[in-house]
Amino acid sequence: MRWSNLFIPTMKENPKEAETTSHRLLLRGGFITQHQSGVYTFLPLGWRVMLKVQSIIRDEMNAIGGQELLMPALTSGEVWKQSGRWESFGKDMFKFEDRKGKEVALAPTHEEVISLLAKDYLHSYRDLPQIWYQLQTKFRDEPRPRGGILRVREFIMKDSYSFDRDWEGLERSYELHKEAYTKIFSRCGLNFIIVEASSGLMGGKKSEEFMVMSETGEDSVVICEKCGYTANTEVAAAGLYERQIKGPFDGKKLVHTPNVKTVEEVSHFLNVQPILIVKSILYSSESGKTVLVLIRGDYEINEVKLAKILGNGFQLASFDFIRNRFGVEPGFLGPVGIEVDKIVADESIQNIENFVAGSNKTDYHMVGLSVSDLHIDEFVDIRVIKDGDLCPRCSNPVRIKNAIEVGHVFQLGTRYSESLEVKYTDSDGALKPIVMGSYGIGVGRIMAAAIEQSSDEKGIIWPYSIAPYHVNIVEINPNKTEQTTKKLYEKLLRSGFETIWDERNISAGFKFKDAELIGIPVNIVVSESKITRDEVEVQVRKDGSRFDVGIENVPETLNKIIEDKKL
């Protein structure tokens, strides 16, 4: 298409609301525009990228036997109540009433809907396995949308679901998805890693995430460069240093620490490192059971790990609960002499001696304590792994980096088939729950991640596979070279290159800036001087290289450049 007919509203100046690279460049390049917090319109250029990504996804999903369908976004509240997620999603789900007063919800995901679909149609082991997928808009009322298109409230997701006879079947469907995902993200030009993950609200057993390393990512992952262990820090096991650390205190005693509550405050007040302070954190269950959790002051509690140990139903106790039950201000809670049902301690406590803890008396701490004073029932790993901690597999110090989650695969097992009674008759005549998997890809996140990973100060550098167009013809003197340029343009189209032709009557510099901003992989400069020698200039966006090419040989040369430079 001719640029003068295209709708590409580029901006010279940075919109002030955009901080991350992808957000800024998508807005400036005229790819997206914001409608409200966390809700965007994809403008023609942006939508072309989205369509390309979706096309790659369809391609690879179909290749593993996936069948595309489309479920409703407007769902009945009833189905969520059946699975119990009406409550657990809570405010993250957009819920409202229709005119008859019936509760409905905009689907944040589709496990319930598809499970009920499977329940209606899959009755025999002969119907299994199945892989069904859709590309559809999801709605989640995120407390805080951020990073432009990275965390939004309305977004397009590819979600697929597998239905198998047994766990072995699920394992196969799961592996097929991992292979398909690997191809999808590779074809989209992303560098990614697969990490162990938490299954969170989805429920189920095994789960892994596909992560694109990026400073702007909201997730943090652990990477061991020695043995290759990778995991989301939400679930990463933490290795432990053997060395012992001793405090400076002269015997066990109570010290006056008026209004000194946090680890940081205690550390300053007593002039002792955080590592020598034991934090005491109280969890309580609805039935009134209490567990005191101890952790070293330099660590934080990993709620995911803790939930596995305590079981569901335990929550961080409120300040008032602590005051009423123990008659002490929360900041001075401690293990010595406290009456709780259980005391659980992180393993890291074993490595310290002669340390500080709360005293259960407001405005006082105990110093000079050792592990044997604490009456610990159980030592466990409940800490959030830190940069430099030891790898749980090989004890090499690990690194922690930010990442963007672009895909997530779950082995759901029978989480939904049990609660929604999705059962089939097996060959032995027995009624069994279908074993399910669930697999998601954020389409918009692929687009954003590609930019986070590939851009420069001039603009976006699209991977060829998802670029909105392949080639942009920059025509320097439109009124003098039109006939030749038109021929070139048409030849490129016939050769299969998605081409735009910038014949706008504006200065050359303007065209170059726009071209670089929107990141088309190849620019072809047509100028009067080179035309007289039957040549044009080919510019590669990725590395800035330029070649004078005979006008007749352009398509062949482009194919060669695309291959040589791995665009």
Place this chain on the structure above:
RNA sequence: CGGGGCGUAGCGCAGCUUGGUAGCGCGCCUGGUUCGGGACCAGGAAGUCGGAGGUUCAAGUCCUCUCGCCCCGACCA
């Protein structure tokens, strides 16, 4: 939900302290000159100053309330 910041022309901003006819740059429109790195000259259009209420002779500016957007953090005692 807690903290911080910002709403003035399509975009980026000034004006608010100390109330007195709404401004700048870019973009847009018309005409002309340019034409390989966001051109130049001349002329022009465009703003309920986020919204409501109040104080005042007079409010973009002061007061109250409210809506929206961005960033940081979310029970770690």
